[in-house]
Amino acid sequence: SYVLTQPPSVSVAPGQTARITCGGDNIRTKTVHWYQQKPGQAPMLVVYDDSDRPSGIPERFSGSNSGNTASLTISRVEAGDEADYYCQIWDGIVDHVIFGGGTKLTVL
Amino acid sequence: QVQLVQSGAEVKKPGASVKVSCKASGYTFTNYDIIWVRQATGQGLEWMGWMSPNSGATGYAQKFQGRVTMTRNTSISTAYMELSSLRSEDTAVYYCARADGDHNRPFDYWGQGTLVTVSS
Numbered sequence: 001s002y003v004l005t006q007p008p009s010v011s012v013a014p015g016q017t018a019r020i021t022c023g024g025d026n027i028r029t030k031t032v033h034w035y036q037q038k039p040g041q042a043p044m045l046v047v048y049d050d051s052d053r054p055s056g057i058p059e060r061f062s063g064s065n066s067g068n069t070a071s072l073t074i075s076r077v078e079a080g081d082e083a084d085y086y087c088q089i090w091d092g093i094v095d096h097v098i099f100g101g102g103t104k105l106t107v108l
Numbered sequence: 109q110v111q112l113v114q115s116g117a118e119v120k121k122p123g124a125s126v127k128v129s130c131k132a133s134g135y136t137f138t139n140y141d142i143i144w145v146r147q148a149t150g151q152g153l154e155w156m157g158w159m160s161p162n163s164g165a166t167g168y169a170q171k172f173q174g175r176v177t178m179t180r181n182t183s184i185s186t187a188y189m190e191l192s193s194l195r196s197e198d199t200a201v202y203y204c205a206r207a208d209g210d211h212n213r214p215f216d217y218w219g220q221g222t223l224v225t226v227s228s
Binding site: 037098 | 155170208213214215216219220221
């Protein structure tokens with residue numbers, strides 16, 4: 001079955017740029033969505049359809065998808081961005097939702 | 109505003125079943141699929157399946173086939189997820205979420221989560 005691979009952790013200083021990757025075989029042919037989850041809270045959609053932002057999500061959050069890697073980029077990182085981030089696709093071959101393992105973003 | 113409100117925490121013994129509800133408001137319940145995701149403590153998100161409130165059609169993750177049942181009551185805009193033959197590994201927070209369209213779209217609204225504890 002299709003596997004999405006994320007780094008377990010990413011660390012970044014405030015004001016810098018964080019890039020969280022999501023690797024998958026030819027993932028560019030998939031549509032990728034990204035969720036942010038803070039401790040004790042439900043996940044929240046931050047990027048959908050590879051690079052679109054829901055209303056209310058700051059422009060600092062952006063996404064891309066090419067080759068075998070999709071990415072979530074957070075510019076001008078703030079302390080409030082510290083959270084777990086998950087990528088997600090729909091695998092139409094088996095009609096299943098697939099989540100990546102999640103990446104813990106630490107703001108130093 | 110769109111809201112998904114889930115039922116409260118449950119404690120169950122191994123072998124029992126649990127039924128979690130998810131009440132939708134602020135939108136037309138039958139226009140958007142409901143998906144269920146669970147998360148064990150300290151672990152990642154695990155998709156369990158989807159249900160169309162309009163037709164009642166369902167699709168379950170292979171891992172849960174035969175143990176999970178997703179249903180709905182459209183008159184009260186509520187979706188249900190029942191998991192049977194519970195074991196300790198089923199201890200987790202269970203979330204419902206709305207798919208922005210059908211089940212292969214992003215999940216734009218989530219319930220607050222329901223903690224299910226399986227313990228003898």
